[in-house]
Amino acid sequence: MHILPLSEFRANASAMLDLVEQGETVRIMRHGKPVADLVPPSGSAGPERLPSWKRPFDPVVLPAGQSLADAVIEDRARAAW
Template sequence: MHTLPLSEFRANASAMLDLVERGERVRILRHGRPVADLVPVGEAAEPVARVPRWKQPIEPLQLVRPDGRTGAQLIIDERERGA
């Protein structure tokens, strides 16, 4: 594992990414404390492209009435009767 300060990472970002592509790990320090680890994609603990729950597709609610009429048909009938 390569460990380097943030200023050095900024100066050599491309070279550090080359190391990561070859399977090595790079730890970045800020003020002497570790703030990030660059690891190859296969080693990542979480999937990178994880879709938030609120963006996941949902199944629309399917209600079936005993008489087979849809909600749209019920609204049209009510409008015709009440208007």
């Protein structure tokens, strides 16, 4: 845990947020009394918590001789809209 006065936090806010991003806790003091703790979010954003459009995916492998356009047309024909 890093403990620092408010004035030092203001001067180094970006560096302190980098520490929190790495899993550290930062306590901010005002007049010698703790006023805030910066902690990492409770649930880390693993792949299962990411929106579907941000999740990693396997590359598309097309059969030899099939164009991407043909594959898209074929996929749309099979989809149940």
